[in-house]
Amino acid sequence: MLIGVPKEIKNHEYRIGLTPAAVKEFVTHGHQVMVENNGGAAIGFTNEQYEQAGATIADKPESIFEQAEMIVKVKEPQPNECKMLSRGQTLYTFLHLAPDPTQTELLIESGATCIAYETVTDRSGGLPLLAPMSEVAGRMSVQAGAHYLEKAHGGSGTLLGGVPGVAPGKVLVIGGGVVGTNAAKMAIGLGADVTILDRSLPRLRQLDDIFAGRTNNVFSTVDAIEHYSARADLIVGAVLIPGAAAPKLLTRDNIRAMKEGSVLVDVAIDQGGCFETSRATTHQDPVYNVDDVVHYCVANMPGGVARTSTMALNNATLPFGLALANKGPKQAMLDDEHLLAGLNVHEGKVTYKAVVDALGEQLGFSYTDAKTALGG
Ligand SMILES: NC(=O)C1=CN([C@@H]2O[C@H](COP(=O)(O)OP(=O)(O)OC[C@H]3O[C@@H](n4cnc5c(N)ncnc54)[C@H](O)[C@@H]3O)[C@@H](O)[C@H]2O)C=CC1
Ligand SMILES: CC(=O)C(=O)O
Numbered sequence: 001m002l003i004g005v006p007k008e009i010k011n012h013e014y015r016i017g018l019t020p021a022a023v024k025e026f027v028t029h030g031h032q033v034m035v036e037n038n039g040g041a042a043i044g045f046t047n048e049q050y051e052q053a054g055a056t057i058a059d060k061p062e063s064i065f066e067q068a069e070m071i072v073k074v075k076e077p078q079p080n081e082c083k084m085l086s087r088g089q090t091l092y093t094f095l096h097l098a099p100d101p102t103q104t105e106l107l108i109e110s111g112a113t114c115i116a117y118e119t120v121t122d123r124s125g126g127l128p129l130l131a132p133m134s135e136v137a138g139r140m141s142v143q144a145g146a147h148y149l150e151k152a153h154g155g156s157g158t159l160l161g162g163v164p165g166v167a168p169g170k171v172l173v174i175g176g177g178v179v180g181t182n183a184a185k186m187a188i189g190l191g192a193d194v195t196i197l198d199r200s201l202p203r204l205r206q207l208d209d210i211f212a213g214r215t216n217n218v219f220s221t222v223d224a225i226e227h228y229s230a231r232a233d234l235i236v237g238a239v240l241i242p243g244a245a246a247p248k249l250l251t252r253d254n255i256r257a258m259k260e261g262s263v264l265v266d267v268a269i270d271q272g273g274c275f276e277t278s279r280a281t282t283h284q285d286p287v288y289n290v291d292d293v294v295h296y297c298v299a300n301m302p303g304g305v306a307r308t309s310t311m312a313l314n315n316a317t318l319p320f321g322l323a324l325a326n327k328g329p330k331q332a333m334l335d336d337e338h339l340l341a342g343l344n345v346h347e348g349k350v351t352y353k354a355v356v357d358a359l360g361e362q363l364g365f366s367y368t369d370a371k372t373a374l375g376g
């Protein structure tokens with residue numbers, strides 16, 4: 001199979017779909033790989049390294065989109081990329097369609113087979129291709145929060161760890177999954193006072209075991225959100241209903257009641273955000289204020305540590321990517337229900353229920369079962 005790896009074009013996005021090491025795996029399995037000129041250069045993956053791994057270098061994205069049978073990316077395709085996709089081509093990347101009608105419409109029109117990293121599943125009910133980026137974003141969320149709590153960066157001037165004689169800052173994590181757990185680990189490491197809210201009792205039990213008394217783990221209700229948010233210095237939004245638009249858990253009233261100079265980091269912004277006042281921002285211009293509360297809502301946080309993130313992402317995407325290339329996308333998905341769960345759009349049909357629930361009525365499409373769409 002001919003695999004194409006274009007350079008990412010989202011604001012300050014320096015990750016790339018395949019590392020040179022991953023290219024070598026595809027080439028060893030008998031595939032051909034085209035990588036866009038300097039696609040990984042910003043994070044130290046040079047054209048020479050890609051060539052040594054067996055790739056050819058394409059001078060422009062158009063050559064890749066015209067020829068490749070499978071496009072491997074990181075971020076959701078931007079409109080000009082969507083327009084270059086065609087029927088018979090497979091797109092393997094993050095999509096986040098539920099909050100994004102424009103992209104959804106363009107992918108339907110393209111006729112391409114679009115597999116979303118964030119909805120591929122594993123045997124234990126996890127999301128193995130989202131998990132590494134959630135680990136990164138969870139860890140970064142507290143780093144970003146601590147930075148914006150500094151007075152010169154617009155915050156209240158609170159040190160999360162406190163010092164002997166002064167109480168630590170309060171961190172509230174809403175959603176105790178992968179992002180939430182990693183945020184909590186960093187916040188504990190800094191010495192903060194950490195509360196995690198989740199609405200899953202089994203998950204709260206696991207958090208109790210993981211953190212062994214070092215966090216308060218509380219069942220998530222409207223009342224709990226109201227109570228803990230009013231006291232928090234930093235709130236990390238980390239909820240997920242897979243593939244669906246994020247529920248707005250923190251209301252404008254909750255935000256008004258927060259202390260001046262507190263910080264919100266809405267990691268769930270890639271699924272639309274879980275705070276009422278959230279709107280997506282970029283690494284270039286990451287924050288804005290509402291009601292004297294700093295909002296950090298960067299939709300591609302791992303892009304900020306692109307070298308670590310690219311390697312972590314490739315560790316997870318490579319085995320599924322090889323299966324897609326070795327067996328062909330259709331057979332690979334029919335053989336593996338977890339990879340099949342990643343299929344969101346195929347030949348103009350939307351095959352992911354939560355995307356249909358979010359956008360079907362607005363855009364006029366209905367749900368097609370993934371297996372049926374593939375003719376399996
Ligand atoms: N902005 C960025 O750059 C990045 C964003 N993300 C996003 O972060 C979000 C979280 O991802 P993960 O931690 O991997 O998901 P996860 O599935 O591991 O965890 C989500 C948690 O939210 C909980 N939850 C769901 N509804 C809730 C509610 N109403 N109240 C409290 N808890 C609730 C679930 O029980 C679960 O424990 C996702 O939207 C993901 O796409 C992930 C990586 C990077
Ligand atoms: C998951 C996601 O949105 C990212 O890694 O950018």
Ligand SMILES: [Mg+2]
Pocket residue numbers: 255256257258259260291292
């Ligand atoms: Mg206020």
